[in-house]
Amino acid sequence: MKVERLTPIEYRDLILPQGYSVSKESLWLFTDEENTFRREVRAFLDKEIAPMTHQFEKNNVYPRKALKLIAKRGYVSYPFPKEWGGLNEGNGVTKDLIVSEELAAVSPVTSTARVANMLCGIPICRFGTDYLKEKYLRPILSGEKIGAIVITEPQVGSDTARMQTTAVRSGDYYLLNGEKRFITNCGEAEVNTTFAITDKSAHPHKGMSCFVVEKEMEGFEVVEHYELLGMKGARNGLMRFNNIRVPKENLVGRENEGFRILLDELDIERTVIAGEAIGHARRAYEIALEYSLLRVQFHQPISNFEAVSFKLAEMNTKIEAARLLALRAARLIDAGKPASKESAQAKLFATNMSVEVCNEALQVLGGIGYTTKFPVEQYYRDARMMKIAGGTTEILTYLIAREIISDANKKRREIKTSA
Numbered sequence: 001m002k003v004e005r006l007t008p009i010e011y012r013d014l015i016l017p018q019g020y021s022v023s024k025e026s027l028w029l030f031t032d033e034e035n036t037f038r039r040e041v042r043a044f045l046d047k048e049i050a051p052m053t054h055q056f057e058k059n060n061v062y063p064r065k066a067l068k069l070i071a072k073r074g075y076v077s078y079p080f081p082k083e084w085g086g087l088n089e090g091n092g093v094t095k096d097l098i099v100s101e102e103l104a105a106v107s108p109v110t111s112t113a114r115v116a117n118m119l120c121g122i123p124i125c126r127f128g129t130d131y132l133k134e135k136y137l138r139p140i141l142s143g144e145k146i147g148a149i150v151i152t153e154p155q156v157g158s159d160t161a162r163m164q165t166t167a168v169r170s171g172d173y174y175l176l177n178g179e180k181r182f183i184t185n186c187g188e189a190e191v192n193t194t195f196a197i198t199d200k201s202a203h204p205h206k207g208m209s210c211f212v213v214e215k216e217m218e219g220f221e222v223v224e225h226y227e228l229l230g231m232k233g234a235r236n237g238l239m240r241f242n243n244i245r246v247p248k249e250n251l252v253g254r255e256n257e258g259f260r261i262l263l264d265e266l267d268i269e270r271t272v273i274a275g276e277a278i279g280h281a282r283r284a285y286e287i288a289l290e291y292s293l294l295r296v297q298f299h300q301p302i303s304n305f306e307a308v309s310f311k312l313a314e315m316n317t318k319i320e321a322a323r324l325l326a327l328r329a330a331r332l333i334d335a336g337k338p339a340s341k342e343s344a345q346a347k348l349f350a351t352n353m354s355v356e357v358c359n360e361a362l363q364v365l366g367g368i369g370y371t372t373k374f375p376v377e378q379y380y381r382d383a384r385m386m387k388i389a390g391g392t393t394e395i396l397t398y399l400i401a402r403e404i405i406s407d408a409n410k411k412r413r414e415i416k417t418s419a
Contacts (some may be wrong), residue, residue: 007013011374014290017336030098034091038098044073045106056233062246063110063189063233064146067117070110071143076118079268080125084133085141093260094330097275101323104279109233111276112389113146120147120193122265124211127253129258136191136212148189149263149269150213150239152182158395161204161259162194165241167196167211174198174211174251176244179223184389186237187222190215194241195258208258212250219244219382228386230381231328231383266391267333270343272360273390274350277321280383281350281357284376288361297364307365315357322350341403347386350395351403354383 009385050388055061072308078095080086087095096118099169103110103202109418117140124137139145156163165178176196183192200205213220219242226236253261289312292303302308332339362369369376387393 005310008368009291009294010333011287013294014287024283028093029324030094031091032252034094034098037095038102041075041099041102047094047101048104049103050109053110054202056107056109060230060232062235063107063113064188066110067109067113067146068143070103070114071117071141076114076121076143077101077141080121080137080141084125085138086125087206089332092302093271093333094273095400096268097326100272101282105283105292106279108276108280108379109231109307111279112231112234112385113185113188115272115276116149117147117151117189118272119265119269120178120189120191121171122268123149123193123252123261124212126264127210127257129249131249132212135365140191143162145190146185146188147193148183148185148301149181149228149265150192150194151179152180154179154181154238154258157182158392160262161208163195163204165194165196165198165208165210166200167198167246169198169248169255170245172248173245173249174209176211176213176241176246178334179238179240182226182236183239184234184236186225186235186239193252194240195262198258202256204260207256209261210252210253210258210261211246212252213241213244217244217246228381230378232378258302267329267343269390270347270396271326271329271333271339273386274322274329274343276344277347277350277383277386278322278326278352280386281315281319281322281354284313284358284361284379284383285319287374287376288312288315288364291365302364311360311364314336315360318353318357322346322353325349326382337368339398344390344396344399344403348393349399351386352393355380358383408419 028164048279049066052066056063067304074087077085077087077278078092079088081088100111100115103114117290121140124132140147141399151160153163154166165172165180167176194211194213195208196211197207198209221240221242223238228234228236292308293301329342329346332342362376364374365374368374
């Protein structure tokens with residue numbers, strides 16, 4: 001049957017309810033309660049967050065209002081226990097994975113800021129005193145305060161153990177000095193979970209500590225906000241600590257156990273970043289799919305051509321596969337099981353997939369995809385960051401290889417011993 005369309009397709013012409021491309025088979029992997037939760041999240045985001053996202057991208061507006069609404073709704077609280085304002089009922093990371101995917105599909109920059117906010121609270125929750133939880137964690141979960149996780153430095157990226165920021169004990173305080181960069185929520189966060197070296201004489205694995213640093217402490221300086229390729233509206237920048245007097249009560253965990261605290265949050269971070277990457281890819285795919293049904297060339301929808309339909313098939317398959325990997329990692333973490341390899345695999349695959357899918361979605365749209373008439377170009381730019389944040393693809397590949405080789409050697413030794 002011939003289909004004619006004489007006017008150019010506009011973004012408003014697309015019928016795009018959130019997540020309409022998610023298959024029933026994929027949802028079957030989640031519980032009924034989790035699927036109900038997903039629908040509730042979608043409805044809330046469509047009503048409350050989607051209308052304000054245009055200003056984030058076009059006017060470089062930090063999404064503080066959106067973050068407060070999300071926190072008040074409880075969408076920062078699922079990895080945390082109820083006694084401190086959390087909502088974890090045994091599947092907290094899985095629910096956070098759902099929130100990450102759904103929010104990233106609506107507003108990537110809000111999702112990135114939300115994840116940084118949530119990750120700020122993980123070390124405080126798992127290792128902090130009741131005093132720290134009451135003073136800092138509870139306000140983060142309620143939306144009263146914004147948080148940041150402060151690790152990376154100008155000379156230290158993936159090799160976090162070699163950080164140069166120091167904290168020296170002086171009476172009832174630690175004197176904090178150094179620089180941190182590529183910090184999400186830089187300058188916006190009132191609460192900064194910060195890692196520094198407290199024993200230069202020890203190996204960095206045994207000489208690092210974790211502190212809660214307030215933006216209002218004297219000596220806290222935001223040096224620069226970076227202009228980013230994507231994530232317009234984000235606040236990512238360089239901060240400097242000039243002899244900040246951090247109260248000893250703001251030490252998270254014990255002195256010199258900071259490296260263990262740092263590693264502890266990485267599995268959750270990588271899993272929820274995988275969820276964000278899925279959200280970016282899913283939305284770009286949904287736009288490309290709907291566009292292909294309406295765009296007519298040679299008297300028929302371009303979805304009829306294998307050059308397009310095969311792209312759509314591969315895009316859909318990659319998204320579903322990424323969701324499976326991320327869900328496996330989330331389930332393991334919720335069960336209290338080790339998930340270092342699984343979370344790394346989820347992030348590695350999902351972030352690579354997201355860039356590939358967004359690229360192919362742009363190709364399906366052709367020339368109009370390269371313009372700002374459709375948001376696919378934005379998702380493409382936003383997705384690219386995720387291959388760097390939370391562990392680069394190269395580092396994750398190395399970690400996965402190390403894990404599988406270690407496991408293989410262990411099994412070989414067991415077989416040799418039992419023979």
